[in-house]
Amino acid sequence: MEKKNFRPDKIMMYFRAEWKVLALITVSGLIYNLGLMAGPWFEGKMAGCLMQILTGTERFPAMLRLAPAYVIVIGTVQLARYIKRFYVRRFANNVNRRMKRILYRTLIHKSRVELEKEGAGNVITKAISDVDDCVEGMRKFATEIFDTGVALFGYVCMLLYYDWRLALCSMIFPPFSYIIAEKMKRIVQTTGAAYKKQTGKLNAVTLDRITNAITYRVFGCEKERGENYEVHLKEYEQAAVKANIWNAALPPVYKVIAMAGTVMILYFGSENILGMGWTSWDVAAFTTFLACYAKLSDKSSKAAKLFNAVHKAQVSWKRIHPYMERASEAVEKDEIAAQNENYNAESSDKDVKNEPGGSAVHKSGQQSEKNSVKENVAVADHLTFAYPGSDPIFKEISFTAKPGQIVGITGPVACGKSTLGKSFLCEYPYEGHLTYGGRELSSYTENERSRIIGYLGHDPELLGDSVENNVLLGDDDNVWTWLRAVCFDEEVREMEEKEKTVVGNSGVRLSGGQAARLALARTLCHGKPVLVLDDPFSALDRNTEKQVFEHVKELSKDRIVFLISHRLYLFPEFDQVIWMDQKMGTCSSHERLMAENPQYAELYRAQVSEKDENILSSEKKDHPDGAQKYEDIE
Numbered sequence: 001m002e003k004k005n006f007r008p009d010k011i012m013m014y015f016r017a018e019w020k021v022l023a024l025i026t027v028s029g030l031i032y033n034l035g036l037m038a039g040p041w042f043e044g045k046m047a048g049c050l051m052q053i054l055t056g057t058e059r060f061p062a063m064l065r066l067a068p069a070y071v072i073v074i075g076t077v078q079l080a081r082y083i084k085r086f087y088v089r090r091f092a093n094n095v096n097r098r099m100k101r102i103l104y105r106t107l108i109h110k111s112r113v114e115l116e117k118e119g120a121g122n123v124i125t126k127a128i129s130d131v132d133d134c135v136e137g138m139r140k141f142a143t144e145i146f147d148t149g150v151a152l153f154g155y156v157c158m159l160l161y162y163d164w165r166l167a168l169c170s171m172i173f174p175p176f177s178y179i180i181a182e183k184m185k186r187i188v189q190t191t192g193a194a195y196k197k198q199t200g201k202l203n204a205v206t207l208d209r210i211t212n213a214i215t216y217r218v219f220g221c222e223k224e225r226g227e228n229y230e231v232h233l234k235e236y237e238q239a240a241v242k243a244n245i246w247n248a249a250l251p252p253v254y255k256v257i258a259m260a261g262t263v264m265i266l267y268f269g270s271e272n273i274l275g276m277g278w279t280s281w282d283v284a285a286f287t288t289f290l291a292c293y294a295k296l297s298d299k300s301s302k303a304a305k306l307f308n309a310v311h312k313a314q315v316s317w318k319r320i321h322p323y324m325e326r327a328s329e330a331v332e333k334d335e336i337a338a339q340n341e342n343y344n345a346e347s348s349d350k351d352v353k354n355e356p357g358g359s360a361v362h363k364s365g366q367q368s369e370k371n372s373v374k375e376n377v378a379v380a381d382h383l384t385f386a387y388p389g390s391d392p393i394f395k396e397i398s399f400t401a402k403p404g405q406i407v408g409i410t411g412p413v414a415c416g417k418s419t420l421g422k423s424f425l426c427e428y429p430y431e432g433h434l435t436y437g438g439r440e441l442s443s444y445t446e447n448e449r450s451r452i453i454g455y456l457g458h459d460p461e462l463l464g465d466s467v468e469n470n471v472l473l474g475d476d477d478n479v480w481t482w483l484r485a486v487c488f489d490e491e492v493r494e495m496e497e498k499e500k501t502v503v504g505n506s507g508v509r510l511s512g513g514q515a516a517r518l519a520l521a522r523t524l525c526h527g528k529p530v531l532v533l534d535d536p537f538s539a540l541d542r543n544t545e546k547q548v549f550e551h552v553k554e555l556s557k558d559r560i561v562f563l564i565s566h567r568l569y570l571f572p573e574f575d576q577v578i579w580m581d582q583k584m585g586t587c588s589s590h591e592r593l594m595a596e597n598p599q600y601a602e603l604y605r606a607q608v609s610e611k612d613e614n615i616l617s618s619e620k621k622d623h624p625d626g627a628q629k630y631e632d633i634e
């Protein structure tokens with residue numbers, strides 16, 4: 001769980017959340033980089049000491065004191081380096097995990113409409129590679145701020161100490177390389193972004209080829225799709241080559257520019273040795289100056305590389321930022337909702353306390369009874385829906401559904417049955433009202449709404465995992481309860497690996513009816529107060545449909561079930577029926593619709609024979625609460 005005040009859309013939050021790790025990096029980084037300066041100092045001391053021992057002005061024990069100190073310092077420096085590297089990695093891993101977790105959660109709650117619009121491939125690319133690039137930039141920043149920043153500062157001080165004028169002249173070149181790197185960043189950014197875009201497109205095309213492989217084969221479109229794939233592959237390769245060339249070619253350019261100062265040092269340094277320059281130098285001073293400058297320019301080129309990494313990270317962060325913003329909004333809305341809940345709880349407590357004696361209990365009891373009734377009711381009031389840029393699919397539909405009720409939705413082909421079901425997901429805005437618990441569904445956060453609405457669409461959306469995992473999704477439960485509920489237990493028992501049988505990508509190893517029942521088992525297992533089931537029995541035979549329906553009914557005594565179907569065979573058992581036609585919706589009972597709506601009556605009679613009707617009515621008499629109780633089966 002993220003901390004409450006963590007805002008996923010603020011990059012500084014990720015640094016702040018890792019402050020302990022960053023503190024360790026700072027301490028170990030300073031020890032390492034400042035320790036690096038101590039190395040040459042010790043080496044000079046030891047060289048001097050050796051000279052003095054050879055000339056007889058110093059004794060050998062002096063060297064015995066210096067040498068172990070040198071070893072200890074170098075050991076400490078290397079240990080600090082190891083600690084720094086370890087914690088920089090840990091920092092990067094923690095941020096990576098945190099970002100991916102937030103992004104994953106946001107993607108999970110993204111509506112199918114958005115996923116389809118952006119292309120699932122693109123979304124996957126964003127989720128994986130953008131977070132990786134962004135964190136890599138942050139990691140390089142955390143590393144180089146010490147390895148480059150602190151080290152550069154040390155070298156600059158040394159150069160200024162030896163000859164400040166020559167130092168200033170030669171040090172013009174490294175900043176010049178930064179400026180070039182800054183100017184060139186645009187091309188690195190543009191080619192990098194184009195590369196990612198192509199990666200996303202290629203992923204989407206690959207996914208499309210895999211998902212629709214059979215359709216393309218059956219309709220002879222394989223060649224055409226193959227050619228289309230090749231076009232995308234070629235574009236991807238070109239974008240990759242371009243991005244990699246710019247990425248790899250620029251650092252050596254920065255290095256050459258930064259090293260140009262050596263020409264100046266060779267000229268003015270030799271003047272210094274000859275006693276004709278700004279300072280008087282011996283060969284050792286010249287060598288030290290030149291070596292320091294070489295290290296400085298090398299570090300400068302790393303700084304330029306760091307710029308590129310940070311810019312790349314900025315591009316990636318920009319791409320994932322909308323998702324992080326959405327995660328922040330969700331946190332905010334959830335917090336406000338929690339505050340409101342607390343406030344309501346507190347005020348109802350106050351109501352109880354303020355009322356004298358038993359009447360307080362009575363009032364509170366009445367209130368909670370009222371609330372609980374309102375809390376669990378789904379109401380549509382003049383609900384109108386239109387897809388963006390289109391005419392309304394349906395207008396002014398009104399109904400009220402209470403827990404325990406099953407509401408059938410039916411009507412002619414393409415009259416908007418599925419659209420009415422999908423309205424509960426609030427993927428698009430609607431007009432009028434659609435409320436649950438007295439509150440507009442569209443005003444709930446996505447997290448809250450997903451706790452209220454259970455939706456099973458036409459596509460079973462099965463995972464390429466075992467039967468058990470497809471149903472439980474990692475929850476600790478008995479999978480057989482749910483398999484039995486959808487009459488799928490016996491078939492699974494006959495499978496070679498039983499509930500551990502892997503169903504293949506999107507359930508390819510299952511028949512249509514098996515896939516539909518498995519998806520229904522998952523929906524029932526993760527039951528929500530409102531279930532919207534879009535044609536869940538279309539792939540089942542009538543007998544199985546009847547049995548599964550009885551179990552759904554039995555398991556949904558405290559839920560509202562909206563059941564969309566073309567088949568009216570079970571409709572007499574439903575509490576309400578919404579008949580949709582000509583953009584209008586009539587909510588009534590089966591009996592009234594039979595009497596008042598000739599179209600409905602005709603459709604029903606065309607599907608159900610007189611014999612069936614007799615069986616149904618006798619079953620209804622025998623089992624007014626359902627033909628066969630779920631407990632009986634257990």
Ligand SMILES: Nc1ncnc2c1ncn2[C@@H]1O[C@H](COP(=O)(O)OP(=O)(O)OP(=O)(O)O)[C@@H](O)[C@H]1O
Nearest residue numbers: 387388390393411412413414415416417418419420
């Ligand atoms: N995403 C969409 N964007 C625009 N129009 C859509 C979209 N989805 C569906 N429609 C249109 O909405 C209308 C109703 O479609 P819907 O799927 O809700 O009908 P239905 O009654 O469930 O159909 P069926 O009987 O075939 O199951 C159709 O004319 C369809 O073209």
